[in-house]
Amino acid sequence: MTGDFSLPMSRRQALFAGAAMPFAFAMPAYATERQILNAPEGASQMAQEFVTTKDGVEIFYKDWGPKDAQPIVFHHGWPLSSDDWDAQLLFFVYKGYRVVAHDRRGHGRSTQVSGGNDMDHYAADASAVVEHLDLRNAIHIGHSTGGGEVARYVARYGEPQGRVAKAILVSSVPPLMLKTPRNPDGTPIEVFNGYRQALAANRAQFYLDVASGPFYGFNRPGAKVSQGIIFNWWRQGMMGGAKSHYEGIKAFSETNQTDDLKAITVPTLVTQGSDDQIVPYKDASLLQAKLIKNSTLKIYNGYPHGMLTTHADVINPDLLAFIQG
Template identity: 50%
Template sequence: MPYITTKDDTRIYYKDWGNPNGQPIVFSHGWPLNSDNFENQMFFLGQQGYRTIAHDRRGHGRSSQPWFGHDMDTYADDLLVLFEHLDLKNVMMVGHSTGGGEVIRFCARHGTSRVSKAVLIDAVPPHLVLSPNSPHGIPLAVFDNIRASMLKNRAQLFLDIPSGPFFNYNLPNVTASQGLIESWHSQGLMCGFKAAYDCIKAFSETDFTADMKKLKIPVLLLHGTADQMVPIDASARQGIKLLKYGTLKEYPGAPHGTPNILIDEVNADLLAFAKK
């Protein structure tokens, strides 16, 4: 399996699919998942002639499980190593949930000389936790409770999330997929405990407001209006106001896991944006 090694000797696993000469599309996954969660999109776009690349964030999936570095700056720095290792240019970046924060921080921290456009799917920016600057955010106590639940019984928590709010299976008239629940659970348990614990702070408390204001590339925001994990009023509907060249598309009634639930719609929107 292919790996890169970062400056602190963390090994990062990545996939490199599709046409090696095609335009690269780089995917950043959400918490506490890994690159497997984007396989439908990678396979589809690879079939369309694109080069599709996704990594397992440090501490997640098949990557190393270091004690340190579970913050947005380090995530962005790790991703830069991958860009440089593969000499990627004219990249379309795609980030889901936490991965959307990673995309925004990467572009703000390292510039967009290698990036032509970006897509944020159900993503955490600009600032997920409730604060004076984020009046529609989620109270910090909610994230404290997630951390407490991890310490008590991580295995059960990582069943409860996909069985409930991640895919909206806790709502009436929504048919659950046991396969999706088990896939989420298995990916989550592959994540190192420290990485999963620390990443909760990274995705919830990082303020991406200044980062989003810096961007001068086209950014497409895709977000479900019934997202219980990253409510659209706290994220995409605020983020679109900060982007110079932003476009927001809302999926009515859709949950947080739109890449898994609305596969055809998300794939079509990614392809259309890539072709622009």
């Protein structure tokens, strides 16, 4: 191979080049060369899986399935990426749906931006993806912080634009996680300050502790622990930017989304596990169901915050039933 390699690579080129490098070394030389020489026209279009927002942030997204099928848009939790939806993306794409999932700014493969790490920008970025793909009659599913993103997106963009058919909030943060005089049952600020301190001191260890402990309920007696799930959570977290993650703690804990929930009128499934150690369900899903006009509430006894992964065999068919109902 010849050519001038002195030109700087863009972030998206570097990401895909870096992801491909281990596989290039693992393959015999003839196989690598053959694949390069015989690559189908348009193979480099993987780089088009980004949309640039109005403030110049590159948002990575996945778009699988028939383009004329009903779209389901997935919004991930903190500090993860669209990869956290693997079990749902595969389930729904093989049910005939078009599935779309993006990496929030500062997370995963999206730009490790310095600013805009707040719920307003999260929702605007989601809208940029939706408008870029011109998705209509869509189902929006959000987990944890992604549930807050869904609530703000649907209230501010989705319903006003007539693009949303239904919404699903899973183990989600609204209306407000933080304990305040008007929200006495919320989580004390000291807890979130502890998150910030642990992240700043040793983010790698903090993420390992969260994944191996309360997130999936692996700290419970008799829990069936999966090292693969733990490492995958850690991998996703470490792909993102420390500053975005640090500031994201304020976004998911201190954003009051009561008005967002009240503004939602489309049919909405609200669901959570009763053993959620990250977002207490009595201060989250129970209140969401009361504030959303057209809601259906489903609580799973003993399920953890990360139940979409640990109990996908149960959750996925229930999500499908709501979507098709």
